[in-house]
Amino acid sequence: MIEVPPSQRMRDIGVVQRGAEILAVRAEALALPAEREDAEWLVGELFAAMERIATAHDFSGKGMGLAAPQLGLGQAVAVVKPAGTGPIVLINPRITARSDESDEQYEGCLSFFDVRGMVSRPLCVTVETTAQDGSTVSTVYERGPARLVQHEIDHLEGILYTDRMGPGVEPIPVERYRRTGRAWEYQ
Structure with missing residues (x-):
């Protein structure tokens, strides 16, 4: 039996x-509450x-996490499901503050x-983010959820994680990546 490569499985889905x-262009913001039905439909499609x-x-x-552009949809909507917590819906997200402290971890991408x-x-x-009623909501994310949220916001800005990798650093084949499925480690 021939094993289907992971990217082909994602394409098939x-x-x-x-x-x-x-994947290389900035997603369009939704005008809420006027486009509320569109936002609800997009969130449903992502889930x-x-x-x-x-x-x-x-x-x-x-x-x-999954961003609308990864489904071929050009609106600024993403959903993140961090391990062990409930889902996070991001509509028109914008990072307004970043900590000076950072770390390096392996990331993957469904695309x-x-x-x-x-x-x-x-x-x-x-x-x-923008709530369904058009109000603005500000939320702080840390560690794993912060990494997932940043990855999806990058997708909405037309940025892939490989664009964030250091000079001379290349992705490694998933076969060489031995920590697949394990939680990120933070000190």
């Missing part, structure tokens, strides 16, 4: 793969896709799931 133009994705890979160790890459990110971020 409907996740747009690296090289698609939509449905995450359910399909979870059948192909176990994300219980670190959690998972090129055959590799993992070492990425430095702030350990704490403050993020403003």
